[in-house]
Amino acid sequence: xxxxxxxxxxxxxxxxxxxxxxxxxxxxxxxxxxxxxxxxxxxxxxxxxxxxxxxxxxxxxxxxxxxxxxxxxxxxxxxxxxxxxxxxxxxxxxxxxxxxxxxxxxxxxxxxxxxxxxxxxxxxxxxxxxxxxxxxxxxxxxxxxxxxxxxxxxxxxxxxxxxxxxxxxxxxxxxxxxxxxxxxxxxxxxxxxxxxxxxxxxxxxxxxxxxxxxxxxxxxxxxxxxxxxxxxxxxxxxxxxxxxxxxxxxxxxxxxxxxxxxxxxxxxxxxxxxxxxxxxxxxxxxxxxxxxxxxxxxxxxxxxxxxxxxxxxxxxxxxxxxxxxxxxx
Amino acid sequence: xxxxxxxxxxxxxxxxxxxxxxxxxxxxxxxxxxxxxxxxxxxxxxxxxxxxxxxxxxxxxxxxxxxxxxxxxxxxxxxxxxxxxxxxxxxxxxxxxxxxxxxxxxxxxxxxxxxxxxxxxxxxxxxxxxxxxxxxxxxxxxxxxxxxxxxxxxxxxxxxxxxxxxxxxxxxxxxxxxxxxxxxxxxxxxxxxxxxxxxxxxxxxxxxxxxxxxxxxxxxxxxxxxxxxxxxxxxxxxxxxxxxxxxxxxxxxxxxxxxxxxxxxxxxxxxxxxxxxxxxxxxxxxxxxxxxxxxxxxxxxxxxxxxxxxxxxxxxxxxxxxxxxxxxx
Numbered sequence: 197x198x199x200x201x202x203x204x205x206x207x208x209x210x211x212x213x214x215x216x217x218x219x220x221x222x223x224x225x226x227x228x229x230x231x232x233x234x235x236x237x238x239x240x241x242x243x244x245x246x247x248x249x250x251x252x253x254x255x256x257x258x259x260x261x262x263x264x265x266x267x268x269x270x271x272x273x274x275x276x277x278x279x280x281x282x283x284x285x286x287x288x289x290x291x292x293x294x295x296x297x298x299x300x301x302x303x304x305x306x307x308x309x310x311x312x313x314x315x316x317x318x319x320x321x322x323x324x325x326x327x328x329x330x331x332x333x334x335x336x337x338x339x340x341x342x343x344x345x346x347x348x349x350x351x352x353x354x355x356x357x358x359x360x361x362x363x364x365x366x367x368x369x370x371x372x373x374x375x376x377x378x379x380x381x382x383x384x385x386x387x388x389x390x391x392x393x394x395x396x397x398x399x400x401x402x403x404x405x406x407x408x409x410x411x412x413x414x415x416x417x418x419x420x421x422x423x424x425x426x427x428x429x430x431x432x433x434x435x436x437x438x439x440x441x442x443x444x445x446x447x448x449x450x451x452x453x454x455x456x457x458x459x460x461x462x463x464x465x466x467x468x469x470x471x472x473x474x475x476x477x478x479x480x481x482x483x484x485x486x487x488x489x490x491x492x493x494x495x496x497x498x499x500x501x502x503x504x505x506x507x508x509x510x511x512x513x514x515x516x517x518x519x520x521x522x523x524x525x
Numbered sequence: 526x527x528x529x530x531x532x533x534x535x536x537x538x539x540x541x542x543x544x545x546x547x548x549x550x551x552x553x554x555x556x557x558x559x560x561x562x563x564x565x566x567x568x569x570x571x572x573x574x575x576x577x578x579x580x581x582x583x584x585x586x587x588x589x590x591x592x593x594x595x596x597x598x599x600x601x602x603x604x605x606x607x608x609x610x611x612x613x614x615x616x617x618x619x620x621x622x623x624x625x626x627x628x629x630x631x632x633x634x635x636x637x638x639x640x641x642x643x644x645x646x647x648x649x650x651x652x653x654x655x656x657x658x659x660x661x662x663x664x665x666x667x668x669x670x671x672x673x674x675x676x677x678x679x680x681x682x683x684x685x686x687x688x689x690x691x692x693x694x695x696x697x698x699x700x701x702x703x704x705x706x707x708x709x710x711x712x713x714x715x716x717x718x719x720x721x722x723x724x725x726x727x728x729x730x731x732x733x734x735x736x737x738x739x740x741x742x743x744x745x746x747x748x749x750x751x752x753x754x755x756x757x758x759x760x761x762x763x764x765x766x767x768x769x770x771x772x773x774x775x776x777x778x779x780x781x782x783x784x785x786x787x788x789x790x791x792x793x794x795x796x797x798x799x800x801x802x803x804x805x806x807x808x809x810x811x812x813x814x815x816x817x818x819x820x821x822x823x824x825x826x827x828x829x830x831x832x833x834x835x836x837x838x839x840x841x842x843x844x845x846x847x848x849x850x851x852x853x854x
Contacts, residue, residue: 230675233682285644289637308618311640312678315614318644319670322651326664334663335655341648346559349641353562 261387274324297426373406404497414439603653626755702735733826743768
């Protein structure tokens with residue numbers, strides 16, 4: 197979590213931070229007794245930071261709904277480790293050398309070792325999910341991995357020229373919102389005496405903030421800078437990935453030759469084209485319109501919390517949703 | 526299952542064959558509604574055959590112990606699909622172009638698409654495991670994937686010169702026996718009113734025949750021919766993998782220069798060295814001694830069935846165990 201939450205109850209946030217720490221410890225303990233290089237890889241992955249957004253959502257919702265703490269930490273660990281495992285294979289496939297400013301596993305290891313490390317972490321995430329002993333949560337967890345991977349395969353095989361908003365929203369659902377949805381919904385599923393309506397409200401909260409989070413991530417790839425981002429600006433365009441700012445820009449600027457080259461050729465565009473296109477998209481109204489879209493998701497996410505009684509957890513979930521559109525990294 | 530079982534009750538074996546068919550259908554149905562190329566990949570993987578040894582073990586044990594049929598087919602599907610998924614990443618990492626005489630996925634697809642297809646199939650296997658609704662079976666399933674992948678990572682990072690029988694047995698446990706152990710044990714776990722001793726006997730049966738199966742697989746890489754094997758003879762030696770025949774041969778023939786080159790260099794040996802070494806190992810007593818070792822595992826597997834009442838299923842499990850040392854492919 198960012199500084200968004202420090203304005204409220206300090207001891208409460210210290211407690212959540214301690215649980216996030218317990219989640220990290222639980223994840224690390226999964227590799228005890230296995231090949232030492234896996235432990236080294238996991239340390240590298242965990243120490244490179246990340247916002248721990250998913251376990252934070254799980255913990256806040258679970259506490260709000262009186263989930264047993266131990267199971268909640270197990271569930272949050274399963275979710276964060278699943279997220280970490282997907283990044284290992286993603287970076288390998290994309291050939292990414294940096295994530296959050298740190299070298300990726302595939303930049304240092306052979307492809308075979310990287311594939312297997314990802315597989316190993318998937319298996320540990322599955323064990324943690326099983327340790328929740330909640331069959332509905334385990335099923336949701338497995339289904340989410342199917343959704344995430346299907347999204348990646350669809351992206352790999354899809355044509356750039358055909359992408360539209362519907363395709364973009366499907367893609368970011370698979371990539372990000374599905375796991376945030378699961379982070380939220382599964383916390384409700386392991387909580388005692390939660391009615392179906394609350395489970396659905398929590399699912400919706402996770403979905404909406406997940407969609408907003410990915411839109412903002414895609415915006416930051418245009419508006420941030422390399423130091424803050426931990427990777428070069430414009431990397432989506434460089435990889436031929438069309439995100440919301442580019443889509444919005446394309447709706448009014450199809451005569452931009454760089455954009456035309458990006459959408460119509462099967463090749464990647466060059467560095468000069470990437471730079472020109474980043475500037476053109478920044479200077480168009482596309483960024484503001486994309487933020488508006490993200491904010492609409494956030495507002496729907498906030499609305500889904502309204503039926504719940506007020507609590508420190510609910511307040512933090514609201515702040516978390518608002519932080520998503522305010523964040524700079 | 527091979528022709529080993531056709532000598533007993535024909536209608537019984539027809540019933541098992543029909544269930545194996547139901548397992549294949551269940552596996553295929555997992556990809557419905559997802560990217561069509563995944564379905565095509567799965568069809569390729571399933572149509573390339575395989576003995577369906579693991580689901581056969583699950584079905585026979587489950588029926589013997591009165592497991593509910595629907596859950597049993599779900600479990601057997603989860604196990605066979607997990608096995609299939611591991612082969613996708615294995616073949617990619619080994620750079621294998623053929624499996625059972627058919628082109629591998631990685632020989633036709635990009636590494637990225639192959640990694641993701643493997644991940645997708647893992648996720649579907651996890652969903653099927655969750656569909657058994659047996660938390661102990663789900664836990665065992667996840668643990669088995671951890672064991673399999675840890676074995677592969679250990680093999681990737683280990684030095685050839687250090688391999689001994691203990692290391693070899695650990696490796697084939699991870700590679701093969703662990704999933705056969707799980708195929709057997711999990712069938713007992715989803716059966717009603719099965720005592721701990723029977724669960725343990727079933728686990729042991731799966732473990733022992735799994736160890737024997739892999740030893741025979743490793744022997745056939747020396748004694749079979751390319752047509753039957755579906756891949757070139759001596760492929761383990763070619764990849765620098767030391768299996769039991771080579772280990773036994775090394776105990777008496779350390780002055781063999783080809784063997785010395787294989788064990789002491791960090792490079793792979795050439796085709797001429799592979800051919801000479803295959804002949805030398807074939808002509809030594811190593812093959813017979815390796816078969817004796819496999820047979821000891823089979824005998825212990827048979828012993829673990831003895832406490833169970835006689836039944837068609839038990840008889841088939843015995844025949845299956847014996848088939849393992851008699852098989853030619």
